[in-house]
Amino acid sequence: MRRGLIFGGAAVVAIGIGALFLSERPLVVSIVEPESDTVLRIYGLGTVEARILSKVGFEVGAMLTELSVDDGDAVVRGQDLAALHPAEQEARVARAEAALAANAANLAKAEAAVLRARAVLAQREAANRRQQDLVRQDVASIQRAEEAQRDVDVARADLAVSEAEVEVIRAQGADAAAALRLEKTLLAHHSLTAPYDALVVARHAEAGAVVKAGDPIFTLIDPETIWIQAYVDEERAGQLALGQPGTIRLRSRPEDEFHGTVSRIGLESDRVNEERRVWLTCGDCPSEMFLGEQAEVRITTGTRERALMVPEVAIAGFDGHLGKVWTVQDGRLHEVELTFGARDDRGRVEVTGGLPDGATVVAAPPKGADEGRLARMAEPAS
Incomplete structure:
Protein backbone atom coordinates (compact mmCIF):
# COMPACT_ATOMS: atom_id res chain seq x y z
CA MET A 1 0.00 0.00 0.00
CA ARG A 2 2.90 2.28 0.88
CA ARG A 3 4.49 1.35 -2.44
CA GLY A 4 1.34 2.48 -4.34
CA LEU A 5 1.31 5.79 -2.54
CA ILE A 6 4.96 6.30 -3.42
CA PHE A 7 4.35 5.53 -7.12
CA GLY A 8 1.29 7.82 -7.19
CA GLY A 9 3.21 10.70 -5.68
CA ALA A 10 6.02 10.18 -8.14
CA ALA A 11 3.53 10.32 -11.05
CA VAL A 12 2.05 13.58 -9.79
CA VAL A 13 5.51 15.09 -9.46
CA ALA A 14 6.42 13.91 -12.97
CA ILE A 15 3.25 15.41 -14.44
CA GLY A 16 3.94 18.72 -12.68
CA ILE A 17 7.51 18.77 -13.92
CA GLY A 18 6.31 17.97 -17.48
CA ALA A 19 3.70 20.72 -17.38
CA LEU A 20 6.29 23.17 -16.10
CA PHE A 21 8.68 22.13 -18.85
CA LEU A 22 6.03 22.52 -21.56
CA SER A 23 4.94 25.93 -20.26
CA GLU A 24 8.52 27.16 -20.23
CA ARG A 25 9.47 25.64 -23.54
CA ILE A 52 -17.27 57.96 -74.70
CA LEU A 53 -19.78 55.26 -75.63
CA SER A 54 -22.94 56.00 -77.62
CA LYS A 55 -25.94 53.92 -78.60
CA VAL A 56 -26.92 55.75 -81.79
CA GLY A 57 -30.26 55.55 -83.59
CA PHE A 58 -32.71 57.55 -85.65
CA GLU A 59 -34.72 60.50 -84.37
CA VAL A 60 -37.71 59.30 -86.41
CA GLY A 61 -39.28 55.92 -87.06
CA ALA A 62 -39.59 54.03 -90.36
CA MET A 63 -38.41 50.88 -92.10
CA LEU A 64 -34.67 50.32 -92.10
CA THR A 65 -33.51 49.99 -95.70
CA GLU A 66 -29.72 50.13 -95.54
CA LEU A 67 -26.85 49.52 -93.13
CA SER A 68 -23.41 50.54 -94.33
CA VAL A 69 -21.15 49.34 -91.49
CA ASP A 70 -20.79 46.36 -89.18
CA ASP A 71 -19.16 45.32 -85.91
CA GLY A 72 -15.51 46.23 -85.72
CA ASP A 73 -15.59 48.86 -88.49
CA ALA A 74 -13.86 52.19 -87.93
CA VAL A 75 -15.90 55.20 -89.05
CA VAL A 76 -15.20 58.91 -89.35
CA ARG A 77 -17.38 61.79 -88.28
CA GLY A 78 -20.22 62.39 -90.77
CA GLN A 79 -19.93 58.97 -92.44
CA ASP A 80 -23.25 57.35 -93.41
CA LEU A 81 -24.12 54.42 -91.19
CA ALA A 82 -27.72 53.52 -92.09
CA ALA A 83 -30.83 54.82 -93.86
CA LEU A 84 -34.62 54.65 -93.44
CA HIS A 85 -37.28 54.38 -96.15
CA PRO A 86 -37.74 58.06 -97.18
CA ALA A 87 -40.78 58.03 -99.53
CA GLU A 88 -43.34 59.31 -97.02
CA GLN A 89 -41.07 62.10 -95.81
CA GLU A 90 -40.08 63.02 -99.36
CA ALA A 91 -43.78 63.50 -100.11
CA ARG A 92 -44.07 65.82 -97.12
CA VAL A 93 -41.10 67.82 -98.37
CA ALA A 94 -42.71 68.10 -101.83
CA ARG A 95 -45.96 69.26 -100.25
CA ALA A 96 -44.10 71.89 -98.20
CA GLU A 97 -42.27 73.08 -101.33
CA ALA A 98 -45.60 73.41 -103.17
CA ALA A 99 -47.06 75.41 -100.29
CA LEU A 100 -44.06 77.74 -100.41
CA ALA A 101 -44.43 78.17 -104.18
CA ALA A 102 -48.17 78.94 -103.76
CA ASN A 103 -47.31 81.50 -101.12
CA ALA A 104 -44.82 83.14 -103.50
CA ALA A 105 -47.56 83.41 -106.14
CA ASN A 106 -50.01 84.86 -103.62
CA LEU A 107 -47.40 87.37 -102.54
CA ALA A 108 -46.85 88.50 -106.14
CA LYS A 109 -50.60 88.88 -106.57
CA ALA A 110 -50.90 90.87 -103.34
CA GLU A 111 -47.99 93.14 -104.28
CA ALA A 112 -49.68 93.80 -107.66
CA ALA A 113 -52.86 94.70 -105.80
CA VAL A 114 -50.85 97.19 -103.75
CA LEU A 115 -49.55 98.83 -106.94
CA ARG A 116 -53.09 99.04 -108.28
CA ALA A 117 -54.38 100.53 -105.03
CA ARG A 118 -51.63 103.14 -105.07
CA ALA A 119 -52.50 104.05 -108.67
CA VAL A 120 -56.20 104.39 -107.79
CA LEU A 121 -55.32 106.51 -104.77
CA ALA A 122 -53.14 108.79 -106.90
CA GLN A 123 -55.98 109.16 -109.42
CA ARG A 124 -58.52 109.93 -106.73
CA GLU A 125 -56.24 112.46 -105.05
CA ALA A 126 -55.75 114.29 -108.38
CA ALA A 127 -59.51 114.36 -109.00
CA ASN A 128 -60.09 115.60 -105.48
CA ARG A 129 -57.65 118.46 -105.91
CA ARG A 130 -59.45 119.57 -109.07
CA GLN A 131 -62.85 119.46 -107.37
CA GLN A 132 -61.56 121.45 -104.43
CA ASP A 133 -60.17 124.10 -106.78
CA LEU A 134 -63.48 124.27 -108.61
CA VAL A 135 -65.35 124.68 -105.35
CA ARG A 136 -63.14 127.59 -104.34
CA GLN A 137 -63.90 129.14 -107.75
CA ASP A 138 -67.67 128.50 -107.26
CA VAL A 139 -67.64 126.41 -110.43
CA ALA A 140 -68.43 123.02 -108.77
CA SER A 141 -70.85 122.21 -106.00
CA ILE A 142 -69.79 121.40 -102.46
CA GLN A 143 -71.42 117.97 -102.82
CA ARG A 144 -69.09 117.08 -105.70
CA ALA A 145 -66.10 118.14 -103.61
CA GLU A 146 -67.25 115.98 -100.66
CA GLU A 147 -67.74 112.99 -102.95
CA ALA A 148 -64.21 113.45 -104.36
CA GLN A 149 -62.76 113.58 -100.82
CA ARG A 150 -64.71 110.45 -99.90
CA ASP A 151 -63.27 108.62 -102.93
CA VAL A 152 -59.76 109.55 -101.75
CA ASP A 153 -60.43 108.19 -98.27
CA VAL A 154 -61.79 104.93 -99.68
CA ALA A 155 -58.80 104.54 -102.02
CA ARG A 156 -56.40 105.18 -99.11
CA ALA A 157 -58.18 102.51 -97.02
CA ASP A 158 -58.05 100.06 -99.92
CA LEU A 159 -54.29 100.65 -100.18
CA ALA A 160 -53.86 99.99 -96.45
CA VAL A 161 -55.82 96.73 -96.78
CA SER A 162 -53.69 95.65 -99.74
CA GLU A 163 -50.48 96.43 -97.88
CA ALA A 164 -51.73 94.49 -94.84
CA GLU A 165 -52.55 91.53 -97.07
CA VAL A 166 -48.96 91.62 -98.36
CA GLU A 167 -47.61 91.47 -94.79
CA VAL A 168 -49.94 88.58 -93.95
CA ILE A 169 -48.84 86.64 -97.02
CA ARG A 170 -45.19 87.37 -96.20
CA ALA A 171 -45.72 86.01 -92.69
CA GLN A 172 -47.41 82.95 -94.16
CA GLY A 173 -44.42 82.62 -96.47
CA ALA A 174 -42.05 82.63 -93.50
CA ASP A 175 -44.18 79.95 -91.88
CA ALA A 176 -44.17 77.91 -95.10
CA ALA A 177 -40.39 78.27 -95.36
CA ALA A 178 -39.98 77.11 -91.75
CA ALA A 179 -42.30 74.16 -92.43
CA LEU A 180 -40.17 73.25 -95.44
CA ARG A 181 -36.99 73.41 -93.36
CA LEU A 182 -38.65 71.18 -90.76
CA GLU A 183 -39.67 68.61 -93.35
CA LYS A 184 -36.19 68.66 -94.89
CA THR A 185 -34.67 68.22 -91.44
CA LEU A 186 -36.92 65.24 -90.80
CA LEU A 187 -35.90 63.86 -94.18
CA ALA A 188 -32.25 64.28 -93.20
CA HIS A 189 -33.03 62.31 -90.03
CA HIS A 190 -33.76 59.32 -92.27
CA SER A 191 -30.01 59.06 -92.75
CA LEU A 192 -27.86 58.06 -89.74
CA THR A 193 -24.30 59.44 -89.67
CA ALA A 194 -21.40 58.98 -87.26
CA PRO A 195 -21.30 61.77 -84.62
CA TYR A 196 -17.51 61.43 -84.19
CA ASP A 197 -14.57 59.29 -85.27
CA ALA A 198 -15.55 55.99 -83.75
CA LEU A 199 -15.35 52.22 -83.66
CA VAL A 200 -18.50 50.16 -84.16
CA VAL A 201 -18.86 47.85 -81.17
CA ALA A 202 -22.26 46.35 -81.90
CA ARG A 203 -24.99 46.34 -84.57
CA HIS A 204 -28.46 45.99 -83.09
CA ALA A 205 -30.78 45.87 -86.15
CA GLU A 206 -30.91 44.59 -89.73
CA ALA A 207 -32.38 45.90 -92.98
CA GLY A 208 -36.14 45.46 -93.25
CA ALA A 209 -36.85 46.02 -89.58
CA VAL A 210 -39.26 48.79 -88.64
CA VAL A 211 -37.59 50.88 -85.97
CA LYS A 212 -38.99 53.51 -83.65
CA ALA A 213 -37.44 56.85 -82.81
CA GLY A 214 -34.60 56.32 -80.36
CA ASP A 215 -34.12 52.59 -81.00
CA PRO A 216 -30.37 51.84 -80.92
CA ILE A 217 -28.98 50.76 -84.28
CA PHE A 218 -25.26 50.78 -83.44
CA THR A 219 -23.09 51.05 -80.35
CA LEU A 220 -20.11 53.31 -80.99
CA ILE A 221 -17.06 54.14 -78.91
CA ASP A 222 -14.27 56.63 -79.27
Whole structure:
Protein backbone atom coordinates (compact mmCIF):
# COMPACT_ATOMS: atom_id res chain seq x y z
CA MET A 1 0.00 0.00 0.00
CA ARG A 2 2.90 2.28 0.88
CA ARG A 3 4.49 1.35 -2.44
CA GLY A 4 1.34 2.48 -4.34
CA LEU A 5 1.31 5.79 -2.54
CA ILE A 6 4.96 6.30 -3.42
CA PHE A 7 4.35 5.53 -7.12
CA GLY A 8 1.29 7.82 -7.19
CA GLY A 9 3.21 10.70 -5.68
CA ALA A 10 6.02 10.18 -8.14
CA ALA A 11 3.53 10.32 -11.05
CA VAL A 12 2.05 13.58 -9.79
CA VAL A 13 5.51 15.09 -9.46
CA ALA A 14 6.42 13.91 -12.97
CA ILE A 15 3.25 15.41 -14.44
CA GLY A 16 3.94 18.72 -12.68
CA ILE A 17 7.51 18.77 -13.92
CA GLY A 18 6.31 17.97 -17.48
CA ALA A 19 3.70 20.72 -17.38
CA LEU A 20 6.29 23.17 -16.10
CA PHE A 21 8.68 22.13 -18.85
CA LEU A 22 6.03 22.52 -21.56
CA SER A 23 4.94 25.93 -20.26
CA GLU A 24 8.52 27.16 -20.23
CA ARG A 25 9.47 25.64 -23.54
CA PRO A 26 10.16 28.57 -25.94
CA LEU A 27 7.68 29.05 -28.78
CA VAL A 28 9.29 29.40 -32.19
CA VAL A 29 7.85 32.50 -33.90
CA SER A 30 8.46 34.39 -37.12
CA ILE A 31 8.99 38.12 -36.78
CA VAL A 32 8.39 41.09 -39.06
CA GLU A 33 11.56 42.72 -40.33
CA PRO A 34 11.66 46.44 -41.21
CA GLU A 35 11.87 47.14 -44.93
CA SER A 36 13.66 49.81 -46.93
CA ASP A 37 12.22 51.65 -49.96
CA THR A 38 8.76 50.18 -49.42
CA VAL A 39 6.24 50.84 -52.19
CA LEU A 40 2.63 51.14 -51.03
CA ARG A 41 0.08 49.86 -53.53
CA ILE A 42 -3.70 49.37 -53.61
CA TYR A 43 -5.28 46.45 -55.44
CA GLY A 44 -8.38 46.85 -57.55
CA LEU A 45 -10.38 44.61 -59.85
CA GLY A 46 -12.26 46.04 -62.80
CA THR A 47 -12.98 45.98 -66.52
CA VAL A 48 -12.00 47.68 -69.75
CA GLU A 49 -14.48 50.46 -70.59
CA ALA A 50 -14.81 53.49 -72.87
CA ARG A 51 -15.41 56.97 -71.51
CA ILE A 52 -17.27 57.96 -74.70
CA LEU A 53 -19.78 55.26 -75.63
CA SER A 54 -22.94 56.00 -77.62
CA LYS A 55 -25.94 53.92 -78.60
CA VAL A 56 -26.92 55.75 -81.79
CA GLY A 57 -30.26 55.55 -83.59
CA PHE A 58 -32.71 57.55 -85.65
CA GLU A 59 -34.72 60.50 -84.37
CA VAL A 60 -37.71 59.30 -86.41
CA GLY A 61 -39.28 55.92 -87.06
CA ALA A 62 -39.59 54.03 -90.36
CA MET A 63 -38.41 50.88 -92.10
CA LEU A 64 -34.67 50.32 -92.10
CA THR A 65 -33.51 49.99 -95.70
CA GLU A 66 -29.72 50.13 -95.54
CA LEU A 67 -26.85 49.52 -93.13
CA SER A 68 -23.41 50.54 -94.33
CA VAL A 69 -21.15 49.34 -91.49
CA ASP A 70 -20.79 46.36 -89.18
CA ASP A 71 -19.16 45.32 -85.91
CA GLY A 72 -15.51 46.23 -85.72
CA ASP A 73 -15.59 48.86 -88.49
CA ALA A 74 -13.86 52.19 -87.93
CA VAL A 75 -15.90 55.20 -89.05
CA VAL A 76 -15.20 58.91 -89.35
CA ARG A 77 -17.38 61.79 -88.28
CA GLY A 78 -20.22 62.39 -90.77
CA GLN A 79 -19.93 58.97 -92.44
CA ASP A 80 -23.25 57.35 -93.41
CA LEU A 81 -24.12 54.42 -91.19
CA ALA A 82 -27.72 53.52 -92.09
CA ALA A 83 -30.83 54.82 -93.86
CA LEU A 84 -34.62 54.65 -93.44
CA HIS A 85 -37.28 54.38 -96.15
CA PRO A 86 -37.74 58.06 -97.18
CA ALA A 87 -40.78 58.03 -99.53
CA GLU A 88 -43.34 59.31 -97.02
CA GLN A 89 -41.07 62.10 -95.81
CA GLU A 90 -40.08 63.02 -99.36
CA ALA A 91 -43.78 63.50 -100.11
CA ARG A 92 -44.07 65.82 -97.12
CA VAL A 93 -41.10 67.82 -98.37
CA ALA A 94 -42.71 68.10 -101.83
CA ARG A 95 -45.96 69.26 -100.25
CA ALA A 96 -44.10 71.89 -98.20
CA GLU A 97 -42.27 73.08 -101.33
CA ALA A 98 -45.60 73.41 -103.17
CA ALA A 99 -47.06 75.41 -100.29
CA LEU A 100 -44.06 77.74 -100.41
CA ALA A 101 -44.43 78.17 -104.18
CA ALA A 102 -48.17 78.94 -103.76
CA ASN A 103 -47.31 81.50 -101.12
CA ALA A 104 -44.82 83.14 -103.50
CA ALA A 105 -47.56 83.41 -106.14
CA ASN A 106 -50.01 84.86 -103.62
CA LEU A 107 -47.40 87.37 -102.54
CA ALA A 108 -46.85 88.50 -106.14
CA LYS A 109 -50.60 88.88 -106.57
CA ALA A 110 -50.90 90.87 -103.34
CA GLU A 111 -47.99 93.14 -104.28
CA ALA A 112 -49.68 93.80 -107.66
CA ALA A 113 -52.86 94.70 -105.80
CA VAL A 114 -50.85 97.19 -103.75
CA LEU A 115 -49.55 98.83 -106.94
CA ARG A 116 -53.09 99.04 -108.28
CA ALA A 117 -54.38 100.53 -105.03
CA ARG A 118 -51.63 103.14 -105.07
CA ALA A 119 -52.50 104.05 -108.67
CA VAL A 120 -56.20 104.39 -107.79
CA LEU A 121 -55.32 106.51 -104.77
CA ALA A 122 -53.14 108.79 -106.90
CA GLN A 123 -55.98 109.16 -109.42
CA ARG A 124 -58.52 109.93 -106.73
CA GLU A 125 -56.24 112.46 -105.05
CA ALA A 126 -55.75 114.29 -108.38
CA ALA A 127 -59.51 114.36 -109.00
CA ASN A 128 -60.09 115.60 -105.48
CA ARG A 129 -57.65 118.46 -105.91
CA ARG A 130 -59.45 119.57 -109.07
CA GLN A 131 -62.85 119.46 -107.37
CA GLN A 132 -61.56 121.45 -104.43
CA ASP A 133 -60.17 124.10 -106.78
CA LEU A 134 -63.48 124.27 -108.61
CA VAL A 135 -65.35 124.68 -105.35
CA ARG A 136 -63.14 127.59 -104.34
CA GLN A 137 -63.90 129.14 -107.75
CA ASP A 138 -67.67 128.50 -107.26
CA VAL A 139 -67.64 126.41 -110.43
CA ALA A 140 -68.43 123.02 -108.77
CA SER A 141 -70.85 122.21 -106.00
CA ILE A 142 -69.79 121.40 -102.46
CA GLN A 143 -71.42 117.97 -102.82
CA ARG A 144 -69.09 117.08 -105.70
CA ALA A 145 -66.10 118.14 -103.61
CA GLU A 146 -67.25 115.98 -100.66
CA GLU A 147 -67.74 112.99 -102.95
CA ALA A 148 -64.21 113.45 -104.36
CA GLN A 149 -62.76 113.58 -100.82
CA ARG A 150 -64.71 110.45 -99.90
CA ASP A 151 -63.27 108.62 -102.93
CA VAL A 152 -59.76 109.55 -101.75
CA ASP A 153 -60.43 108.19 -98.27
CA VAL A 154 -61.79 104.93 -99.68
CA ALA A 155 -58.80 104.54 -102.02
CA ARG A 156 -56.40 105.18 -99.11
CA ALA A 157 -58.18 102.51 -97.02
CA ASP A 158 -58.05 100.06 -99.92
CA LEU A 159 -54.29 100.65 -100.18
CA ALA A 160 -53.86 99.99 -96.45
CA VAL A 161 -55.82 96.73 -96.78
CA SER A 162 -53.69 95.65 -99.74
CA GLU A 163 -50.48 96.43 -97.88
CA ALA A 164 -51.73 94.49 -94.84
CA GLU A 165 -52.55 91.53 -97.07
CA VAL A 166 -48.96 91.62 -98.36
CA GLU A 167 -47.61 91.47 -94.79
CA VAL A 168 -49.94 88.58 -93.95
CA ILE A 169 -48.84 86.64 -97.02
CA ARG A 170 -45.19 87.37 -96.20
CA ALA A 171 -45.72 86.01 -92.69
CA GLN A 172 -47.41 82.95 -94.16
CA GLY A 173 -44.42 82.62 -96.47
CA ALA A 174 -42.05 82.63 -93.50
CA ASP A 175 -44.18 79.95 -91.88
CA ALA A 176 -44.17 77.91 -95.10
CA ALA A 177 -40.39 78.27 -95.36
CA ALA A 178 -39.98 77.11 -91.75
CA ALA A 179 -42.30 74.16 -92.43
CA LEU A 180 -40.17 73.25 -95.44
CA ARG A 181 -36.99 73.41 -93.36
CA LEU A 182 -38.65 71.18 -90.76
CA GLU A 183 -39.67 68.61 -93.35
CA LYS A 184 -36.19 68.66 -94.89
CA THR A 185 -34.67 68.22 -91.44
CA LEU A 186 -36.92 65.24 -90.80
CA LEU A 187 -35.90 63.86 -94.18
CA ALA A 188 -32.25 64.28 -93.20
CA HIS A 189 -33.03 62.31 -90.03
CA HIS A 190 -33.76 59.32 -92.27
CA SER A 191 -30.01 59.06 -92.75
CA LEU A 192 -27.86 58.06 -89.74
CA THR A 193 -24.30 59.44 -89.67
CA ALA A 194 -21.40 58.98 -87.26
CA PRO A 195 -21.30 61.77 -84.62
CA TYR A 196 -17.51 61.43 -84.19
CA ASP A 197 -14.57 59.29 -85.27
CA ALA A 198 -15.55 55.99 -83.75
CA LEU A 199 -15.35 52.22 -83.66
CA VAL A 200 -18.50 50.16 -84.16
CA VAL A 201 -18.86 47.85 -81.17
CA ALA A 202 -22.26 46.35 -81.90
CA ARG A 203 -24.99 46.34 -84.57
CA HIS A 204 -28.46 45.99 -83.09
CA ALA A 205 -30.78 45.87 -86.15
CA GLU A 206 -30.91 44.59 -89.73
CA ALA A 207 -32.38 45.90 -92.98
CA GLY A 208 -36.14 45.46 -93.25
CA ALA A 209 -36.85 46.02 -89.58
CA VAL A 210 -39.26 48.79 -88.64
CA VAL A 211 -37.59 50.88 -85.97
CA LYS A 212 -38.99 53.51 -83.65
CA ALA A 213 -37.44 56.85 -82.81
CA GLY A 214 -34.60 56.32 -80.36
CA ASP A 215 -34.12 52.59 -81.00
CA PRO A 216 -30.37 51.84 -80.92
CA ILE A 217 -28.98 50.76 -84.28
CA PHE A 218 -25.26 50.78 -83.44
CA THR A 219 -23.09 51.05 -80.35
CA LEU A 220 -20.11 53.31 -80.99
CA ILE A 221 -17.06 54.14 -78.91
CA ASP A 222 -14.27 56.63 -79.27
CA PRO A 223 -11.21 54.34 -79.25
CA GLU A 224 -9.09 57.19 -77.89
CA THR A 225 -11.09 57.16 -74.63
CA ILE A 226 -10.51 53.53 -73.61
CA TRP A 227 -9.69 53.26 -69.90
CA ILE A 228 -9.87 50.84 -66.99
CA GLN A 229 -12.68 51.08 -64.47
CA ALA A 230 -11.64 49.39 -61.22
CA TYR A 231 -13.25 48.85 -57.82
CA VAL A 232 -11.20 49.46 -54.66
CA ASP A 233 -12.10 48.49 -51.12
CA GLU A 234 -13.34 51.53 -49.19
CA GLU A 235 -10.93 50.73 -46.34
CA ARG A 236 -8.05 51.43 -48.73
CA ALA A 237 -9.65 54.08 -50.95
CA GLY A 238 -8.63 56.93 -48.64
CA GLN A 239 -5.09 56.70 -50.03
CA LEU A 240 -6.23 57.36 -53.62
CA ALA A 241 -5.41 60.60 -55.44
CA LEU A 242 -5.58 61.83 -59.01
CA GLY A 243 -2.40 61.35 -61.01
CA GLN A 244 -1.14 58.32 -59.08
CA PRO A 245 0.61 55.74 -61.28
CA GLY A 246 -0.64 52.19 -61.54
CA THR A 247 0.05 48.90 -63.26
CA ILE A 248 -2.58 47.03 -65.28
CA ARG A 249 -2.86 43.35 -66.15
CA LEU A 250 -5.45 42.19 -68.65
CA ARG A 251 -7.01 38.78 -68.23
CA SER A 252 -6.28 37.88 -71.85
CA ARG A 253 -2.62 38.90 -71.46
CA PRO A 254 -1.60 37.98 -67.90
CA GLU A 255 2.06 37.84 -68.82
CA ASP A 256 2.14 41.55 -69.78
CA GLU A 257 2.10 44.54 -67.47
CA PHE A 258 0.84 47.89 -68.72
CA HIS A 259 1.07 51.29 -67.10
CA GLY A 260 -1.68 53.77 -66.34
CA THR A 261 -2.57 56.86 -64.35
CA VAL A 262 -5.53 57.58 -62.08
CA SER A 263 -7.66 60.07 -64.03
CA ARG A 264 -10.95 59.94 -62.12
CA ILE A 265 -12.12 58.86 -58.67
CA GLY A 266 -15.80 58.17 -58.18
CA LEU A 267 -17.72 60.53 -55.91
CA GLU A 268 -20.16 57.79 -54.88
CA SER A 269 -19.25 54.44 -53.37
CA ASP A 270 -21.14 51.20 -53.86
CA ARG A 271 -23.41 50.97 -50.83
CA VAL A 272 -23.67 47.19 -51.01
CA ASN A 273 -20.15 46.07 -51.85
CA GLU A 274 -18.51 48.99 -49.99
CA GLU A 275 -16.22 49.74 -52.89
CA ARG A 276 -15.16 52.90 -54.66
CA ARG A 277 -14.76 53.25 -58.40
CA VAL A 278 -11.56 54.57 -59.90
CA TRP A 279 -10.62 55.03 -63.56
CA LEU A 280 -7.13 54.69 -65.02
CA THR A 281 -6.02 55.86 -68.44
CA CYS A 282 -3.47 53.55 -70.02
CA GLY A 283 -0.45 54.87 -71.86
CA ASP A 284 0.96 51.69 -73.36
CA CYS A 285 -2.02 49.34 -73.56
CA PRO A 286 -2.56 47.32 -76.76
CA SER A 287 -4.17 49.13 -79.67
CA GLU A 288 -6.90 46.49 -79.70
CA MET A 289 -8.86 46.47 -76.45
CA PHE A 290 -12.06 44.57 -75.65
CA LEU A 291 -14.81 46.22 -73.63
CA GLY A 292 -15.79 44.35 -70.52
CA GLU A 293 -12.54 42.37 -70.28
CA GLN A 294 -11.45 41.84 -66.69
CA ALA A 295 -8.39 43.77 -65.56
CA GLU A 296 -6.37 43.89 -62.35
CA VAL A 297 -4.82 47.18 -61.25
CA ARG A 298 -2.28 48.05 -58.59
CA ILE A 299 -2.12 51.75 -57.83
CA THR A 300 1.00 53.17 -56.20
CA THR A 301 -0.13 55.46 -53.38
CA GLY A 302 3.25 56.26 -51.85
CA THR A 303 6.69 55.06 -50.80
CA ARG A 304 8.51 54.77 -47.47
CA GLU A 305 12.26 54.94 -47.01
CA ARG A 306 11.85 52.56 -44.07
CA ALA A 307 8.68 50.92 -42.83
CA LEU A 308 7.46 48.08 -40.66
CA MET A 309 4.67 46.29 -42.55
CA VAL A 310 2.62 43.88 -40.42
CA PRO A 311 0.29 41.28 -41.98
CA GLU A 312 -3.33 41.98 -41.11
CA VAL A 313 -3.77 38.38 -39.97
CA ALA A 314 -1.36 39.13 -37.12
CA ILE A 315 -3.49 41.99 -35.76
CA ALA A 316 -6.25 41.30 -33.26
CA GLY A 317 -9.20 43.65 -32.84
CA PHE A 318 -8.08 45.77 -35.78
CA ASP A 319 -10.43 48.73 -36.46
CA GLY A 320 -8.45 50.26 -39.28
CA HIS A 321 -6.32 52.36 -36.94
CA LEU A 322 -5.70 50.45 -33.69
CA GLY A 323 -5.03 46.78 -33.06
CA LYS A 324 -3.10 44.37 -30.85
CA VAL A 325 -0.15 42.25 -31.90
CA TRP A 326 2.19 39.81 -30.20
CA THR A 327 5.72 41.07 -29.73
CA VAL A 328 8.95 39.54 -28.50
CA GLN A 329 10.71 41.55 -25.80
CA ASP A 330 13.69 40.20 -23.91
CA GLY A 331 12.90 36.71 -25.17
CA ARG A 332 9.29 36.67 -23.97
CA LEU A 333 5.91 37.23 -25.61
CA HIS A 334 3.90 40.37 -24.85
CA GLU A 335 0.66 41.62 -26.41
CA VAL A 336 0.89 45.29 -27.34
CA GLU A 337 -1.59 47.74 -28.89
CA LEU A 338 -0.17 49.59 -31.89
CA THR A 339 -1.38 52.29 -34.23
CA PHE A 340 -1.40 51.62 -37.96
CA GLY A 341 -1.46 53.70 -41.13
CA ALA A 342 -1.26 52.90 -44.82
CA ARG A 343 -2.04 49.48 -46.28
CA ASP A 344 -0.61 47.73 -49.30
CA ASP A 345 -1.83 45.24 -51.87
CA ARG A 346 -0.28 42.29 -49.99
CA GLY A 347 -2.57 42.46 -46.97
CA ARG A 348 -0.10 44.35 -44.79
CA VAL A 349 -0.44 47.51 -42.68
CA GLU A 350 2.22 50.03 -41.77
CA VAL A 351 3.04 50.43 -38.05
CA THR A 352 2.96 54.11 -37.13
CA GLY A 353 3.32 54.05 -33.33
CA GLY A 354 3.10 52.21 -30.03
CA LEU A 355 5.96 49.70 -30.51
CA PRO A 356 8.25 49.58 -27.44
CA ASP A 357 11.99 50.00 -27.92
CA GLY A 358 13.73 46.72 -28.60
CA ALA A 359 10.48 44.86 -29.35
CA THR A 360 9.85 42.91 -32.54
CA VAL A 361 6.41 42.11 -33.98
CA VAL A 362 5.35 38.48 -34.47
CA ALA A 363 4.30 37.86 -38.08
CA ALA A 364 1.46 35.44 -37.25
CA PRO A 365 -0.49 34.65 -34.06
CA PRO A 366 1.44 31.74 -32.49
CA LYS A 367 -0.46 28.75 -31.11
CA GLY A 368 -0.23 28.51 -27.37
CA ALA A 369 0.83 32.12 -27.01
CA ASP A 370 0.54 33.52 -23.51
CA GLU A 371 1.70 36.69 -21.85
CA GLY A 372 5.31 36.32 -20.74
CA ARG A 373 5.95 32.97 -22.35
CA LEU A 374 9.43 32.33 -23.67
CA ALA A 375 9.81 32.80 -27.41
CA ARG A 376 12.54 32.07 -29.88
CA MET A 377 12.79 33.65 -33.31
CA ALA A 378 12.63 31.24 -36.22
CA GLU A 379 15.70 30.88 -38.39
CA PRO A 380 15.28 32.73 -41.71
CA ALA A 381 14.64 30.45 -44.65
CA SER A 382 17.77 29.79 -46.71
